[in-house]
Amino acid sequence: MKPDRLSVSFFSAFFLVLLSSCHSDGLPDHHKVETSSYRTNVIQGRYIVELTHQDSVSPFVDLLTATFADNVKVGQRFTHSDFNGVSFSLSSPYSHHDNVLHSIFDHANVVSVYPSTRMNAPTLASMETPTESSISKAISDVMSPHHLTQVDRVHQELKHTGKGILIGIIDSGVDYYHPALGGGFGKGFKVRYGYDLVGDAYNLTSDDPVIKPGPTPLDNCGPETGSVGHGTHVAGIIAGKSDNFTGVAPDATLAVWRIFGCGGGVADEIIIEALLKAEETGCDIINLSVGGPGGWSESAAAVVASRIARKGIHVIVAAGNEGENGSFTIGSPATGEDVVSVASFDNTNTLAPHFKASGTKDPIGKYRHTERSNMGMVDSKAFPSYHLAFLSSSKKAHTYTSSELIIGDYNIGILGSGCAVPASVKGKYGLVQEGSCSLRTKAANLAEAGALGLVIYNEDNEDPYTPSVSNASIPILGVSRKVGQALKARLDDDKPVVLTFLGQLPIPLTTAKKVSSFSSVGATFDLDLRPHIGAIGGRVYSTLPRKLGSWGIMSGTSMASPYMAGSVALYLNSLENKKQVNAKMVREQFQNYAYRAPIENGVKDLDSPLRQGAGLIQVYDTIFQAVHISPGYISFNDTSSNNYKTHTLSITNHGDDFVSYQVVNDASLSVVPYNLQIEGYAYAEPINYTTTAAKLRLSRKIIRLGPKKTAQVTVTVIPPKVDPKQHIMYGGFIRFKSSNAKASQDLSVPYIGVVGRQKDLPMFDIDTPFIMNASHASIAYDQDDTFVLHRNDNASTINLVFRLLTGTRLLRYELVEVTTDEVIGQVLPEMTYQYRNTLDSTVQLYSLPLDGTYAPPMEQEASSPGSENSDPSIPIPHGRYKIRVKALHLFGDPNKQGDFEIWESGIIKVVD
Template identity: 40%
Template sequence: MRLFNSILLLAASSFIGLSNASFVTQQHTVSSHSASSALNNNYIIEFSGSNAETDKKKLADLLQDKFSDTSLTFGRLFNHDLMKGVSIQIGSSKGKDGPSLQSIASDEEEQQKLMNDIFKTISESGLVKNIYPIVPVQGPNTQVKVLSENNIDFGDVSPHLQTQVDRVHKELKNTGEGITVGIIDSGIDYTHPALGGGFGEGYKVRYGKDLVGDNYGSTSLVPQPDDDPMDSCAASTGSVGHGTHVAGIIAGKSDNFAGVAPDATLGMWRVFGCGSSTSDAVILDAVLDAYDTGVDIISISIGGFNGWPESSLGSVIQRVISKGVPVIISVGNDGRLGAFSTSSPGITPGAFSVASIDNNKYIASIFSVSGSSETYVYADSEPKVDDIPSGQLVAGDKSVGGDSDACTASTIPSDVKGNLALVQRGTCPFDEKANNLAQAGAIGLVVFDSAGEVALTPSVINAKIPVVGVSHETGLALVKAIKQGDIQLTFNGKEEVRTLPTGNTVSVFSSIGPSYEMGFAPNIAGIGGYVLSTLPQQLGSWGTMSGTSMSAPGVAGSVALYLKQFKDAGKDDISKPAYILEQLQNYASQVAHTNKNPKIETPFSQGAGLVQVYDALTQAPHVSPGHISFNDTINIEKTHTLKLTNNGDSIVSYQLVNNVSVSIEPYQDTTSYLFNEPAEFGTDAAKIRFSKKTIKLSPGKSVDITVTVIPPSIDPKLHIMYGGFITLKSQTKQTKDITIPYAGVVGDQRELPIYSNGTPHLTNATNPLSSYPIWGTNDTFVYDRKSNDSLPPTFMIRLANPTRHIASPVYNERGRRIGDAFVSLEYMARTTSTASGYAGTWDGKYYPYFFNLRMPLPLPVLPGKYQIGLDALKWLGDDDNENDREKWLSPVIQVK
């Protein structure tokens, strides 16, 4: 379930999102997620008053007096400066009134009406500011490679050279001592020697707690908190030691390893058990507790695909930031889904939204080929099936090298029996290839990528033989060798340090911005691809992971070094979160699009670039703001003002330059407007006019620079995403260049279609995952509420682009709008190519309108003919402007 904020669904009808999405809706003035997404009917009630304990008692008395036959359980009290509220679980009514003559009552319908009555009472109590359903949050999906060799110098794969951390340690003698970083994650093995060997006063891991317990998210959804954040989950649970890995990146320390801030103090707030999910309420609780503990920084490597920044968790994070605590969050791992693939809460305004850059070096598993002195790199499948055996390699398809290799049994040669089989990745799943080959007698599968320089990591579910992946180049070499004669592959578990072909470029998985509201995200980058760090000792002690989950703690460690440098000097004015982020952005290093294409990578992917900690700590000049968003063409702010301040003690001199980046071509075409997945890139560039082309500035002085954009002259229907970096090129040796990223879109986002694939569709399918009957414009859908055999009308939706709001008017036979089918649907993410879309069922009830006011309780429609509209607000559209809606009207629905 994705982490959304929106407003409460109090409808008798409901929408669900297929493939882990959900619709969300609005009622009253109370904001939250969809009620249908609430975890076991658990909610957080945020009070408007200043005393949560008093307000809780008043609310409890009110509800228990009016709903005495309903189970209402109050839980966690948030009597906090940043959140006044209480959690509540709403159970079923103990008594039933029976069905009305106008509708077919059911337990579900009665529960929905009960929920509606309860929330109407809550919202009209005068006590409540917001209602947030407690929703499940999936754990990070991160692949881990456990280190098996003991003779590797960890320094050979350290990313510190790329980020200047090595210089901060050596030249500034700054290792983050005295700074406390609070981590919200899956727990920690604090007994690991590199993490201090213990927990509590006097240890590196000094603070934190377990908010959930081991069983949470697997066998139980009931938290069993304690004061020990230990991660003792076994590999059999699917645990990869995510939190321990994150902690090592920030502050691990041993003879052969150093984190970014190796002498920093850590706190760990464990929000995942040994299962794969938690709830946003648990994360919220952890953030507040970390803040109360007095941590200097909070690091969060959690999120879900959704570009809307509105969320309950995001609101609290913003409040924490406003109190002076930097919050560093991963931007997401959905870069393969193209543009606008960021995650929440990683796009929270004011947060450090961190992209991932690949490490220059990595620890590779290698195999050898008979007759050759060269060794080749491979990657085990995820999850790993078993160790792949050595053996003869043969072609796994009669025409190996095609998209359909081993997709059907008929194309598999007979000589695969007893041998390893080689195929190219293609149109069918890796499991299908592996199991077809297993049926033919193969003992292992080697899959080569269809493109790319890095060894493929095949994803499998139920493969019956071991599967490994190699790069496209290695695969072609093996195909050639097979054609020349018999070859033997030897897999003996050896590892060695190799140069990564994609080193110092944006990781392929790193999410691409901006947010759906054109917010600048990501805004900074760290090393997240192939990062070595600590693992729980029961999982192998050391290993490599990749993800923005790794780049975020790297930046958190960098912020720890920054705070150590300036808090000790009493410079609190330049230690505020916004200033720190700007300083890191000012001196970040821009990476190339690829190592074969030296053009600058777009800011939509790398933010301001890869953090350069030493320069950020030692350079006094500062530019604010740290980035510029020009929005789309209609909402464009062509001119912005930059303020350059010389905080140093010598004169500085700069020349202003516009360094353009690659552009993004987000869509496949200008008809369907389906996203390119992955994104495609171009060379369309903007021009920038400066009010000053050269600057000379004395110590202690500031100067304003106005910058005006001239977007590229291209067809606005393409919605090209342009960007670049305004560079203040230093004219003095002792002063470094300063860069400010900018980005914008050519085109009007409001003109983009919301619906795709011909949807919305009206159907009667109960689980429309793939194919389903569709009622046409001239058809009539008959829904007999008195017949158990009559299926209710269901709407299928795919969204080409995101929408903030979908209205659902119900029209009677005379064409008059009598109310809404759904309370409303809000903050909806675009449908990706791998998702089935959204489905919603209408049960024949509506929210009536009287004197232009929507009533809070649904009523069953009278027998008759009706049509339902689904009117989607255009992207960045005005909710009060009917012209900003994409409207759809259903076929006639005859309700009996």
Template identity: 30%
Template sequence: MKTFSTALALAGLSSAAFAAAPGKIQREVNFPNYVSGKVIVELTSTSVLGKRDDDVHARFFDELDKRIPSGWSTKKVFNSPIFTGASISLKNADDIAKLAGIKGIKALRPVLHVPRPEVRDLYIPKTSDISQSADLFPPNIMTGSDKVHATGNAGKGIKVGIIDTGIDYTHPALGGAFGPGHKVAGGYDFVGDDYPTSAPVPDDDPLDQCAGHGTHVAGIIAADPNNEFNITGVAYEATLNAYRIFGCTGGTDDDVIVEGLLRAYDDGNDVITLSLGGPDGWSESSSSVVASRIAEKGRVVTIAAGNEGATGPWFTSSPGNGISVISVSSVNNIVTGPLRAVVTSLDYPAIPYFTDGSLNPVPGNVTLPLYALSKDSSVVDDGCNALPASTPDLSKYVTLVRRGTCNFSIKIANIAAKGGKYVLIYNNGGSFSAITTGSDTAALIRDEDGLFLLSQFVAGTQFTVSFPDSGAFVNLPNVANGGLVSDFTTYGPTFEMYFKPAVAAPGGGILSTYPLPLGAFAVASGTSMATPHTAAVAALILKAKGKSAAKGIRDLLETTSKSIPQSLDENAAAQTLTQQGAGLINAYNAITYTTVVTPGELLLNDTANWKSLHTIYIKNTSKKTKTYTLKHVPAGTAITVTPGSIQPAVGPVPQTSDIVANVHLALSKVTVLPGLTFPVIVSISAPKGVDASTVPVVSGHIEIATAGENLHVSYLGALTDLKTVQVIDNTPDLLGVPTPLLIDATGNVQEDATNYTFVGEDFPVIAWRQVFGSAAIKLDLVAADAKITTNLRKRGKIVDLFSWWWPGIFKPAGTFSKVKTVGPLFEYDYLPRNDEVDNPYYETAVPGVFANGTTIPVGQYKTLLRVLKVGGNPAKEEDYEAWLSPVVGVVAA
């Protein structure tokens, strides 16, 4: 499939910010992930011109010289059996159209900017109060990796490639050195410290002592045991290769990711892991395609699902969207390690505390005396009423108040009325975990610590309380959400209805290594932490089962995982699989189970393309006959669109147990002889009477149990025809004005006919908001008197969308809804939906030239925006949403 038009659209992404328009929309280019004028060209691996493979690049570059004399440059050259091509940068972005017709081009995709990996709740402990042995490191217990270690398997002989910020290999827990024979044995730095603000400075040394993310990832995989914090890497005898694609600050471009993937493949890594990505929703980006091809070649590829849980569903990340890769969700650690307040002048241990919703320290690094609002700990409404006039100026104190009766915010407001800023709320027997106060200078402490402080205050003891921003680390049971899916984990599925994320691993509150200059050890949260854990578990499996097991590892991890509940309540339903994937991975189960079940996931699609019949294969690899019991275990059904609205739900996405799939098992019990495989037919149908406008996504497991072994196969499907889901937001709900719209040269919404010279900043900008993804967005020029009836209010392979601009095929006129088009202006493909904060709408300049680079003649026109619905056929007019603009005049300067 030729996907040239997305890159062609980059020609319109050159405008800078202008004056503010009404509502929340600004006149500016708002495609934050597109790198203007930069594209990745995939070439056929054998030239269609009959040339040798070595000539493919040379022939293409010769053609570029002929067609684009104004200037272009090569950024990357890819010459691999996985991917042959190059990334190029054009001096004039409009020249992209001139690539049309070059023989040997297989596909052309835009270069995407990928943000820096995000971690949450990062802090640096200085010393450890952890008394556990290395074999009892909690994340390893969660996935059964400690049991695998007990068998003598720590991943020795398995090579793991880490594509990240680099590694501080001088860290003692990571081997202390670099090169063959060391833990970090190889790798490459593609960018240098100052990228992306400066040009890349590649070299053979992937050392990182300024960023830290990759070092944290490396420790999760392979930190040697018996370090000062007693952390143990999941596969601590594995060999690491580091591929540095981020500088000390900023993000990277996905052509650098592609380069890293290909190098990691060529270096023979058995497992390749990437804790990075950007919201996408589709599986079509260059890095997604390359990562998936590598996985199909028999390498395990694990990629972070993303930390966009608050944004809601249909927001999966690339390259984790690659069809054959393992996209990883995060689960909260079963222990938590809060920072601790220090009591001076008293012989009392530091006091652990939780701040507002997180593990972040109280800011300010202050040291103040303590003042208790009440000397009586039995007062149940402490701080719930206005404080008496006798209360001193609380700005000079850390205020102690008892938990109970009223909201934390009321207590804090009453304290603030007396000048108080720093507040310690001591517990009353409730859960000791992160609380919601609305203030980052208020913290919850244990009841026993509060009672001690109160007793010293009543006794008149002179002491102070301080909140250092780093300190001793201690493990406490995570009674609030330990073992649950981290709320920050991105929700799937993809718009193609692929099962993303695939599995989950520990990622919330993970202690690991960190660059020595930055503190040596750090606690961090994110799917960035869950992904290397999964990669390391894969290394343990490859060590146990052989490297030939790689292609089956995703199925193995999915079927031997443990389903994750929505809450810690005893009878809680399973969390929607759109966020947890198949469940929490278990290395010991994956290695020791003598039953192999395939496939790991059943893709139901949407109601227009529903696949109801599936076959599950149960293989008994033991030497004994086994009897298996099968049953259906539904998970929560995600309500992905807000009822009565077209807006996507925000996280946490609402779930219901009232809507479940109808599952019929041909057999509920089967007996399988040793060495044989038994097929079981499963029929899954969509429930009736569902409000399809809320786009529910149903999911669950087919559980397969025998003595000592519990496996499951996961399923997921959308209970609506996705082609009926509105894509364009024509409501004022979020932005204050309906979209699409044009913004004129003065920054105002254009409502009447307006003339433009298309010189300097005198041109219109088109803006639109998408509440769902689209595989094709087209803007055409039509006659000024054109009229259409706007339609704003079967999943299959997307066919060639872009034939209209090939030489010999390009026609300056076509039709849509019987309206004659003058010519195409631009086209984007595979755009994700917008969110509510970071990228609430798309916006780009209406160009003064057609898509093939020719100037638009002087005259009066309108623009026609068409957006293909998910699953729509690009050849059918009815599968588009369409909008016709006010008149746009093209006049001489």
């Protein structure tokens, strides 16, 4: 065996299917167990093998064919300086080939082995298509976020527009016929390079996905396919250009590789192929607004992306939209070591339809978007008198017909409002109050009665009502209690109220320039800081395919990432030679001058770097300022080791003026990752905050630097004195306060750390793992029960069910003989770099089926590569056994038994 190669020996793939139903008594109250099915992002029986050199690819393929014959299907072959290898899949379950695969993976030319993983189709925090196919320049200017990031100053004062910079986009393709995207493809057009790697029909959710590459990356998917035009929106953010719209780098050249069909996900070997082609094409920047469950930097796509970045190509990756699921939710490949991981900040405005309610006075209060996670509060004060702003609860566009508003329930104002609908609501809008009758029921009842829509207000809360039903057949308009009662009072006096819908206008967001609530939260499981930095991704107006309306608003880190990519293009425009700086230095420069956002606008408490990285990019300062600090961030790790308590910052003055700074600690709010009031270590989803802060011991508190000089500051952390069992994630910014703003702006370096020992965190949630009879899913067996496994009865098969509280580098599934306590083999293949479960209904539990066979240790297995017997798994003999599940603790050593959390099942009696 080759030493120090965890990725080779232990990588595997296996379906992790969510428990179809579960014995509820075996789970704590805070687990919301659903009955839907789920597969992890690991693809069963599919692998990516990295090889030492190009010449080893074909011989390795021959070895695979000789060993597995018709059971193997070879996929991509990679012969590139950054990655030589091959992807392949096996038609029968991995466990049937466990040891043979181990022997192949120990081949002299094998460098590493990765499980092939699935990246789902790009997901958005929200999407809206305006009712108009275009907007006026006045509204477009209000919707533009460029004033938040200084991009407007770069365009106007420096005249940088991205000209001469080639930006690669790896996404769902692009409608390059869109006028704002150049109107064509190839030489002389904005979208000059690219390829369709998969074709319209490609869908990884099918058993045998069809790959039909095409010569251009055209996204021609219509609305009937469910496609949202993700790649076209991304392209517009980067380089869109029309009379009424300007992207970040409007004169940049684009190269697009289409990796998604009209529906479904993509295997990461396709992403690798696109990354390598982007490098070969000569891209200066590569944008990846894609990702999957992460937390670790060792996925194949993340590794390749990092290698490309180390060559000086700027690889920009969306951090993910899992912020509502708490800490450690950064996606892969944003976890890559040398990429730029981008968080999302909210725009200043959004477009909203609005209406005039006859007989009402000026707008009262504020009006909230339909889903808090998509957009915070919206302020109606900018609207004309008698106008009220709203947004539909549906992500699909509704037609708003002006009509009369009437009382929508006989019992309005009491519990159950919306359940007794008057027939007179037909053809009108029904006014209802929040009550015990669910919003879904209210909407369904009113729709059945023929209502055009529903206006709902809060029962006892002055905040606007937040509708949460996204698939209602009629529009749902949420207003505040005060507005609702004013409308009701007028109707009670038999005074007519007519709603007149007046199109769309921008409305201000009270969350402008703050981290978007959906943006994923760091750190990595190795406690490396992610995200690195933030850009505008909440409520971004950009291009859509012409079939989907040409223009639209999307929210997601998928929008923040291309905004960052375009900003890097503007920075490269400022250099005499765009290759004179490495990608890491550019990332640090953006981090040095980022805007550090508060937790709420109008307060002083800074949001954590675990949410915002260094903060929101400020492109003009990044270009114009001559002082640079490296590294761009610090991780003090956890408090179990002294190795990370002290770091050194180097500050260099590349300018011609003397500069001086006061060095201070601007602590942010700390993240409380767990809710310990619930039994066990339940994640706070979303995160909670505390004002607990670390102190810093600085070797120098005043820095004076002459031109072309460098100084160093040593930083030692004094963690906050809190209960280490809470694992508080502290953070803040080391700020260099300039004494002369004309000579230099302030700079800052974010830092993070954890109070406690991450190695002490439990790996499994309470009351898991457990085993179940796959045919009687309502029965769970605990450690005191005996399960009788009938080898000849398919109805007595076992499901192993567990919930990971903490991500782990290694999971082992051992078969133990009860009498001797001897490990006789593995009932499932070992799994590596596993993501934690969340309270999301699709990923709450893992359920792994066991087929009654096991793989003995390799020394007991006679088969070898190329032999006829390539199936080493054998039936479990008669006897009494236990299943032992071992999860490696964070920062654990896989060679130390004590570094695993171990669970053993009750007795499993194997009979015929």
